[in-house]
Amino acid sequence: MARPQLAVPLTVAALVLVSLLLSQQTIAQGDSNIADKGKRRPPRAKAVNPPSPVRLSPSPPSPPPLRPPPSPSKPSPKSPSPSNSYDQGVTCPDAKEVLDKHNMYRENHRALPLRWDASLAASSAEYALRLAKADCSIQHSGSRAFGENLYAVQVSPPQNDYTCTTAVRVWYEEVFNYNFFAAQPYYDNKPNFVGHFTQVVWRSTSFVGCGVAIVQTPLKLPMGTVNSTCKIVTCRYREPGNIATDMYFLKNVLSNSTTIVL
Ligand SMILES: *[C@@H]1O[C@H](CO)[C@@H](O)[C@H](O)[C@H]1NC(C)=O
Numbered sequence: 001m002a003r004p005q006l007a008v009p010l011t012v013a014a015l016v017l018v019s020l021l022l023s024q025q026t027i028a029q030g031d032s033n034i035a036d037k038g039k040r041r042p043p044r045a046k047a048v049n050p051p052s053p054v055r056l057s058p059s060p061p062s063p064p065p066l067r068p069p070p071s072p073s074k075p076s077p078k079s080p081s082p083s084n085s086y087d088q089g090v091t092c093p094d095a096k097e098v099l100d101k102h103n104m105y106r107e108n109h110r111a112l113p114l115r116w117d118a119s120l121a122a123s124s125a126e127y128a129l130r131l132a133k134a135d136c137s138i139q140h141s142g143s144r145a146f147g148e149n150l151y152a153v154q155v156s157p158p159q160n161d162y163t164c165t166t167a168v169r170v171w172y173e174e175v176f177n178y179n180f181f182a183a184q185p186y187y188d189n190k191p192n193f194v195g196h197f198t199q200v201v202w203r204s205t206s207f208v209g210c211g212v213a214i215v216q217t218p219l220k221l222p223m224g225t226v227n228s229t230c231k232i233v234t235c236r237y238r239e240p241g242n243i244a245t246d247m248y249f250l251k252n253v254l255s256n257s258t259t260i261v262l
Pocket residue numbers: 225226227
């Protein structure tokens with residue numbers, strides 16, 4: 001029997017980092033298996049620094065290691081420093097932190113810890129690269145075999161930070177939009193852009209694997225074209241969450257038992 005799947009509008013989560021040199025916005029999107037896949041595409045986040053005489057000290061180029069996939073239950077605690085080359089998809093170099101963050105959030109919602117799945121991570125990395133190359137687009141794969149959270153950021157000047165943990169926090173922040181006491185937990189929360197959050201804490205999900213890709217892409221602006229990078233983070237989940245009935249939501253998305261810490 002085909003189970004109904006949650007159709008959540010694409011989420012636009014704004015994260016603004018401002019420093020002397022950098023301002024960037026982030027959009028994130030969650031929920032695989034969405035019925036309205038492709039109907040909406042949020043505008044890609046774009047952020048550019050005004051030309052500035054100040055320079056970021058360049059990070060020394062490091063060799064671009066393709067990490068071996070982490071073992072199924074224990075991602076290696078430390079991975080090689082992120083690659084300095086672009087145009088590749090890799091398992092998140094901060095896999096352990098990504099997993100720990102999921103599990104910290106899940107514990108507060110009385111969900112058992114996830115375990116890392118190397119094949120989900122590998123397919124996430126591959127998919128992240130595909131999206132980054134496809135004009136930094138946020139488009140779900142549409143598979144019903146797993147859940148899928150996506151996060152994208154485009155920034156200029158180019159950045160080669162391959163870490164993924166920020167994406168998990170941005171997804172989880174939707175918790176503040178979720179009404180745990182809704183009479184109809186699925187239908188009442190559906191308009192609230194909570195699909196990433198619900199996948200993160202979904203109780204009957206057991207495995208996660210995440211990957212990231214960074215691609216250099218020119219960015220056209222009124223004042224001219226600048227170099228930028230598009231970074232996509234993908235996490236895939238099994239069993240998939242966000243099954244679109246009130247009963248599934250009631251059983252799988254529990255209220256926080258202690259204060260929410262991001
Ligand atoms: C953009 O990148 C190319 C190749 O990496 C470089 O030659 C060019 O100077 C860069 N342009 C700007 C405006 O930084």
